Amino acid sequence: MENLKKDIEKVLFSHEEIVVATKRVAEQITEDYKDSEKDPVLLCTLKGALPFMAELMKQLDIHVVTDFIDVASYHGGTESTGSIILRKDVTMDLENRDVIVVEDIVDTGRTLKHLITYLKERNVKSVACASLVDKPEARLIDVQADYIGVISPNEFLVGYGLDYEERYRNLPYIGVLKEEIYK
Numbered sequence: 413m414e415n416l417k418k419d420i421e422k423v424l425f426s427h428e429e430i431v432v433a434t435k436r437v438a439e440q441i442t443e444d445y446k447d448s449e450k451d452p453v454l455l456c457t458l459k460g461a462l463p464f465m466a467e468l469m470k471q472l473d474i475h476v477v478t479d480f481i482d483v484a485s486y487h488g489g490t491e492s493t494g495s496i497i498l499r500k501d502v503t504m505d506l507e508n509r510d511v512i513v514v515e516d517i518v519d520t521g522r523t524l525k526h527l528i529t530y531l532k533e534r535n536v537k538s539v540a541c542a543s544l545v546d547k548p549e550a551r552l553i554d555v556q557a558d559y560i561g562v563i564s565p566n567e568f569l570v571g572y573g574l575d576y577e578e579r580y581r582n583l584p585y586i587g588v589l590k591e592e593i594y595k
């Protein structure tokens with residue numbers, strides 16, 4: 413694991429820290445859902461939340477079913493609050509289901525906000541969100557994840573699902589890229 417590391421300025425969250433944080437999130441979700449009538453759907457947002465989803469589902473001690481969605485909001489580009497871009501829709505009927513959105517990161521909050529609106533239009537019974545990373549200083553829309561793995565400073569992160577131009581998702585940790593990579 414020394415080859416890709418050459419591009420990394422610093423590691424913010426090690427693989428071990430991420431696993432511990434995910435375990436804590438899984439315990440909270442298990443506690444909140446185990447005695448309820450809830451029959452949750454774990455809804456993984458592609459592609460970034462894939463590694464978190466894989467770890468989280470293995471740590472949940474309740475029945476869950478899984479589904480996947482791929483959405484984008486206008487991120488980083490020109491200022492826009494345009495609606496969600498749906499690249500891949502869910503396959504299940506989510507009407508009257510308890511949905512737990514599994515996110516990689518809540519940054520400005522646009523994507524999560526759009527996703528919650530979209531799911532409510534689908535008449536879900538409830539919607540909660542588990543996000544591996546929260547970047548509270550970057551928030552532009554007032555929205556919060558219900559379950560948070562780690563809290564990050566306002567830096568651009570890569571690894572454990574998070575990408576820079578589609579690369580670095582496969583790093584087992586979360587870090588910050590060296591400046592020369594952006595140039």
Ligand code: IMP
Pocket residue numbers: 460485487516517518519520521522523524567568569570574575576
């Ligand atoms: P938001 O809509 O601004 O909250 O951003 C959500 C999406 O932007 C995430 O699902 C990521 O795909 C992407 N994103 C936000 N911050 C970062 C980052 O630090 N590194 C990589 N992707 C990010």
Ligand code: MG
Pocket residue numbers: 458459460516
């Ligand atoms: Mg993403």
